[in-house]
Amino acid sequence: MSSSAYEIHFHKTGSASVQDGTISVVPINTNWNDFSYNFRAVIDIRSADGNRTFSSAAFVLPLINGKPHKSLVTWINGLGLAGRLPAAESDFPPPFLTLLASESSYSKLASTFPDSTERNAILFALNDIVAARCLQRFPDGAAAITNSKPFSLGVLRDASAYRAFHRGQRYIFAPARELIADARSKIAVAYTVQQHLEVENLTSEIEQSRNYLLQIEFIESDLIEDRIHCAIGVNGSGKSRMLREVLFEAAKKVDTSGTQVFIENFDSTAAGVVSTMPSFNRVLVFSSDVEDRFPRKTRSDSPFEYYYFNLLDRRQARGDSSLVKSFVGLIREDELLQGEERLAIARKALRGYVDLDQVYIPLNPGSDAISSYVRKHPSGDCWINARGMSHAGEQRRLELTSQVDIERDVAIHTDERWDIPLSSGQRVYLRFILQLLASIDTGSLIVMDEPENHLHPNLVCDMMTLLYQVLRLTKSVALIATHSAYVVREVPTHCVHIFNSNPADSSIDAVGGVYLRTLGASISQLSSAVFGDATITKYHELLVGQLARSGLSVDDLIDRYASLLNTEMLSQIRHRIAQAAQSATSATPGAPGTA
Numbered sequence: 279m280s281s282s283a284y285e286i287h288f289h290k291t292g293s294a295s296v297q298d299g300t301i302s303v304v305p306i307n308t309n310w311n312d313f314s315y316n317f318r319a320v321i322d323i324r325s326a327d328g329n330r331t332f333s334s335a336a337f338v339l340p341l342i343n344g345k346p347h348k349s350l351v352t353w354i355n356g357l358g359l360a361g362r363l364p365a366a367e368s369d370f371p372p373p374f375l376t377l378l379a380s381e382s383s384y385s386k387l388a389s390t391f392p393d394s395t396e397r398n399a400i401l402f403a404l405n406d407i408v409a410a411r412c413l414q415r416f417p418d419g420a421a422a423i424t425n426s427k428p429f430s431l432g433v434l435r436d437a438s439a440y441r442a443f444h445r446g447q448r449y450i451f452a453p454a455r456e457l458i459a460d461a462r463s464k465i466a467v468a469y470t471v472q473q474h475l476e477v478e479n480l481t482s483e484i485e486q487s488r489n490y491l492l493q494i495e496f497i498e499s500d501l502i503e504d505r506i507h508c509a510i511g512v513n514g515s516g517k518s519r520m521l522r523e524v525l526f527e528a529a530k531k532v533d534t535s536g537t538q539v540f541i542e543n544f545d546s547t548a549a550g551v552v553s554t555m556p557s558f559n560r561v562l563v564f565s566s567d568v569e570d571r572f573p574r575k576t577r578s579d580s581p582f583e584y585y586y587f588n589l590l591d592r593r594q595a596r597g598d599s600s601l602v603k604s605f606v607g608l609i610r611e612d613e614l615l616q617g618e619e620r621l622a623i624a625r626k627a628l629r630g631y632v633d634l635d636q637v638y639i640p641l642n643p644g645s646d647a648i649s650s651y652v653r654k655h656p657s658g659d660c661w662i663n664a665r666g667m668s669h670a671g672e673q674r675r676l677e678l679t680s681q682v683d684i685e686r687d688v689a690i691h692t693d694e695r696w697d698i699p700l701s702s703g704q705r706v707y708l709r710f711i712l713q714l715l716a717s718i719d720t721g722s723l724i725v726m727d728e729p730e731n732h733l734h735p736n737l738v739c740d741m742m743t744l745l746y747q748v749l750r751l752t753k754s755v756a757l758i759a760t761h762s763a764y765v766v767r768e769v770p771t772h773c774v775h776i777f778n779s780n781p782a783d784s785s786i787d788a789v790g791g792v793y794l795r796t797l798g799a800s801i802s803q804l805s806s807a808v809f810g811d812a813t814i815t816k817y818h819e820l821l822v823g824q825l826a827r828s829g830l831s832v833d834d835l836i837d838r839y840a841s842l843l844n845t846e847m848l849s850q851i852r853h854r855i856a857q858a859a860q861s862a863t864s865a866t867p868g869a870p871g872t873a
Contacts, residue, residue: 318350
């Protein structure tokens with residue numbers, strides 16, 4: 279991509295007229311320092327045709343031989359050619375890096391320069407670090423810069439800059455779009471899937487069509503905010519497939535390039551897909567299956583914001599999806615949810631299950647972090663206590679967060695023991711809470727596949743309570759595929775979508791509802807009405823039939839099996855014995871009621 283249309287000029291002080299097709303950089307607050315660094319500037323851009331102008335605060339990090347220089351002003355003083363630099367080249371390291379000061383600045387840039395080619399030429403000339411990272415322009419050596427103290431203290435000091443660094447991507451690769459204020463809008467997906475079936479007495483398979491139709495309508499109520507919908511069905515009925523189709527359609531709604539959005543697990547055998555849904559600002563997927571078929575990543579240049587989290591697979595808990603990165607995000611985030619810090623919400627949600635004061639975050643090898651909260655393992659690895667990191671002074675907190683190791687998982691340490699193992703349920707719950715709160719944005723869609731796996735029913739209920747709270751505060755919605763009656767019990771009837779089976783040919787004809795008022799219903803009622811337990815042969819029912827045919831009286835059965843049989847089973851046995859006796863009497867020739 280050529281950036282020859284935009285030449286960049288650096289000015290020591292004041293302002294200068296900006297010529298067509300040029301970018302002007304002027305240092306500001308030159309007497310201010312961010313822990314001895316000063317990279318603050320104002321950037322002015324004038325379009326090549328002279329019709330559009332853009333101005334924004336920014337951070338310009340000067341580099342000398344690939345290492346950050348402490349002051350933008352002194353670096354500009356050393357420039358020749360009256361502060362004029364040629365268009366940026368792709369070689370690394372560049373002479374400087376740029377980060378616009380806020381997420382809104384990236385939004386404004388996209389609105390001012392709607393043509394992506396022109397906008398990317400500007401970002402290329404600026405060596406914009408967000409665009410360079412997403413386009414993978416710089417090699418791994420860039421991490422040494424973005425993890426350095428000058429970058430952490432002098433560029434990412436402000437939470438707005440931290441958000442710009444991690445969220446600016448959404449405005450770079452597509453025409454500017456207005457973000458939705460609330461995700462509660464109709465969702466509908468319809469499609470057909472062909473399936474091969476083996477049929478008894480036939481030597482070959484036959485092909486069968488399965489038709490799916492999921493329609494989600496949100497109802498206004500002053501009692502409960504309708505934000506969670508559940509998909510229910512037997513194993514193999516297509517719930518997870520439906521979630522994948524929702525993801526594919528949500529991606530196409532935002533990324534209109536016509537290019538495949540996902541880079542893996544994007545194959546679909548669905549035909550005739552028709553959908554209606556809003557352009558979600560962000561989509562988060564939480565899975566409890568290490569072998570699921572959900573996409574892991576999107577194209578680096580896609581505007582579709584997508585995050586995949588596997589709550590069980592530790593291999594997926596590294597890099598951008600790591601729990602460590604989520605923890606740092608919660609510590610750095612200063613946007614409150616109705617007056618409360620996200621980390622404080624997480625701490626309350628985890629109370630009684632995981633003590634955050636015992637959670638330790640790994641630091642990079644060779645870290646020089648010094649703090650009373652840092653512990654050094656006999657192997658030489660260093661760890662920082664989560665509470666210590668969040669309660670440290672501003673400079674120490676910034677330095678510590680820049681030295682975390684996102685390729686390792688968090689651990690539980692106490693004064694007496696190293697690396698105390700969490701139960702699978704505790705680990706799943708900890709990851710869900712922290713990654714949800716660190717990643718959710720206004721107007722998000724949360725997709726969850728069987729989140730109840732490994733969770734005690736109490737944890738399931740607490741998870742649903744937190745989910746309602748976070749969805750309400752962020753104006754987001756969730757779609758959950760589940761086998762748990764404890765999940766279904768927490769949502770109204772119209773929010774439960776059952777994948778109905780056709781007993782005649784085992785096909786799935788549609789996605790329907792349930793007759794029972796599910797919100798607050800008993801677990802036994804839900805098991806029968808929602809999960810169809812009444813049609814399933816259960817072991818205890820086989821025992822009831824066996825004992826009813828044993829020839830023993832109910833009193834004899836009580837004497838022999840009183841410690842094993844509950845009252846309900848005894849009632850069923852008594853009923854079966856009575857039915858059998860009545861049938862025998864009716865079948866006797868000459869008995870009343872016989873022909």
